[in-house]
Amino acid sequence: xxxxxxxxxxxxxxxxFADGELDAAQAAAVWAYLADEAxxxxxxxxxxxxxxxxxxxxxxxxxxxxxxxRDRISAMIASEPSSAPPSSLSITGNHWPRRIGYALAMAAxxxxxxxxxxxxxxxxxxxxxxxxxxxxxxxxxxGECSRLPEHLHDAHFDETDPQLAKLTQSDLGGNGAPxxxxxxxxxxxxxxxxxxxxxxxHLLYRxxxxxxxxAVSMFVQADTGQFPAxxxxxxxxxxxxxxxxxxxxxxxxxxIYFLLADDDRTESSxxxxxxxxxxxxxxxxxx
Amino acid sequence: MPAKGSCLEDAVFRKLIVAExxxxxxxxxxxxxxxxxxxxLVQETYLRALRSAGTFTLAEHGVRPWLFKILHNVIFSRxxxxxxxxxxxxxxxxxxxxxxxxxxxxxxHLIDWDNVDERLKAAVNELPAAYRVAFLLxxxxxxxxxxxxxxxxxxxxxVMSRLSRARTALVTSLAGLAAEQRLMRARTPAKTETRET
Numbered sequence: 329x330x331x332x333x334x335x336x337x338x339x340x341x342x343x344x345f346a347d348g349e350l351d352a353a354q355a356a357a358v359w360a361y362l363a364d365e366a367x368x369x370x371x372x373x374x375x376x377x378x379x380x381x382x383x384x385x386x387x388x389x390x391x392x393x394x395x396x397x398r399d400r401i402s403a404m405i406a407s408e409p410s411s412a413p414p415s416s417l418s419i420t421g422n423h424w425p426r427r428i429g430y431a432l433a434m435a436a437x438x439x440x441x442x443x444x445x446x447x448x449x450x451x452x453x454x455x456x457x458x459x460x461x462x463x464x465x466x467x468x469x470x471g472e473c474s475r476l477p478e479h480l481h482d483a484h485f486d487e488t489d490p491q492l493a494k495l496t497q498s499d500l501g502g503n504g505a506p507x508x509x510x511x512x513x514x515x516x517x518x519x520x521x522x523x524x525x526x527x528x529x530h531l532l533y534r535x536x537x538x539x540x541x542x543a544v545s546m547f548v549q550a551d552t553g554q555f556p557a558x559x560x561x562x563x564x565x566x567x568x569x570x571x572x573x574x575x576x577x578x579x580x581x582x583x584i585y586f587l588l589a590d591d592d593r594t595e596s597s598x599x600x601x602x603x604x605x606x607x608x609x610x611x612x613x614x615x
Numbered sequence: 616m617p618a619k620g621s622c623l624e625d626a627v628f629r630k631l632i633v634a635e636x637x638x639x640x641x642x643x644x645x646x647x648x649x650x651x652x653x654x655x656l657v658q659e660t661y662l663r664a665l666r667s668a669g670t671f672t673l674a675e676h677g678v679r680p681w682l683f684k685i686l687h688n689v690i691f692s693r694x695x696x697x698x699x700x701x702x703x704x705x706x707x708x709x710x711x712x713x714x715x716x717x718x719x720x721x722x723x724h725l726i727d728w729d730n731v732d733e734r735l736k737a738a739v740n741e742l743p744a745a746y747r748v749a750f751l752l753x754x755x756x757x758x759x760x761x762x763x764x765x766x767x768x769x770x771x772x773x774v775m776s777r778l779s780r781a782r783t784a785l786v787t788s789l790a791g792l793a794a795e796q797r798l799m800r801a802r803t804p805a806k807t808e809t810r811e812t
Contacts, residue, residue: 342779378782389751397636404658
């Protein structure tokens with residue numbers, strides 16, 4: 329049981345809040361602290377720094393095993409006998425009639441087998457279109473930054489990166505950040521995002537409905553040919569088990585866009601608002 | 616001859632653990648600072664995983680936390696045999712003093728987040744292992760506090776305070792870098808000026 333928020337355990341509560349580990353009452357206490365005029369701004373700054381540490385750490389430390397290690401361990405796993413089947417999938421028959429237990433176990437095993445084999449068979453297309461780690465990172469940033477208080481995102485797009493803002497405006501029209509109000513989302517703020525080594529600006533939007541927590545993120549990068557597999561005129565729907573939010577990606581020749589929402593339907597409606605071409609080819613790539 | 620269902624289960628289990636090789640190797644590397652030792656630890660972890668397949672319950676544990684727990688145990692069990700791992704073991708038990716509760720939350724120097732990669736790597740390596748493990752499991756591998764508590768066999772409250780202290784130490788280190796950079800920038804024009812005159 330976590331002690332109630334006080335000055336001694338403030339940092340622990342803030343970190344757990346940022347990690348989404350507090351229950352509703354504990355999170356409400358942190359929200360109240362953040363809203364305090366005197367103490368709130370320092371805590372918000374602290375939270376922002378901690379979020380940035382997480383993001384940079386994921387990018388920098390998330391390195392794969394060398395290919396020779398992976399190959400050797402995979403070969404060992406393939407050749408080494410295991411002592412017993414995993415218990416979740418094993419057929420014990422102690423609590424279920426034997427036939428039902430067998431059927432359930434088979435169904436579970438088949439479901440997992442399909443998922444796993446799909447993930448193996450369809451891994452290549454994602455990697456061929458976009459770096460999977462980038463997809464994972466922007467998805468995490470969308471989830472984490474959208475949890476932070478609004479006044480942490482107080483910058484205009486023009487202030488954050490005037491050049492990129494101008495390129496985006498020439499693609500999508502309007503002034504400042506793209507206007508998503510017709511899709512039910514208002515612009516909250518822009519900020520440089522460390523999800524990629526390539527300079528990226530994160531544009532955060534929240535639902536215009538009172539009390540609604542839904543968020544939309546657009547990530548924009550200058551298009552210097554870094555993702556040649558993205559064909560202009562196509563929108564790519566990228567799905568990956570490490571990315572909890574649906575991701576759309578496209579390029580205009582000037583700008584690379586990533587659009588993330590909390591669910592597929594919202595994402596499609598925002599895409600219709602933001603994408604200049606009324607009819608686009610949507611290409612699905614999935615892990 | 617094993618039943619048809621058992622063959623399928625075993626194949627699925629192996630695919631699931633193969634998919635985690637990167638994560639297990641990464642954690643081993645960050646814990647030992649040695650590729651050779653990491654390589655060795657990963658091999659032993661997977662051997663134990665295969666031998667313990669019967670104890671694995673997909674519904675209760677994710678594959679990743681389960682493998683991390685085995686890796687953690689391998690490091691502990693080897694600690695008695697090898698000096699470096701003994702150090703790691705001591706390090707895993709080490710505690711960090713809590714930050715001053717009266718210390719300001721705001722860092723005095725704004726961090727340039729685009730240029731901190733190397734400093735962050737070094738700062739993570741300097742963390743006591745118990746804190747490094749908690750930080751890596753949470754921030755890099757995405758485990759929940761309860762899963763980290765299970766892997767490291769400490770209460771959730773301990774995980775929470777380790778994570779908070781680890782991140783505070785990292786932010787402090789990066790703020791230190793920002794202060795150094797500011798100092799260097801402040802000194803550079805002074806030198807130029809002297810040369811010109």
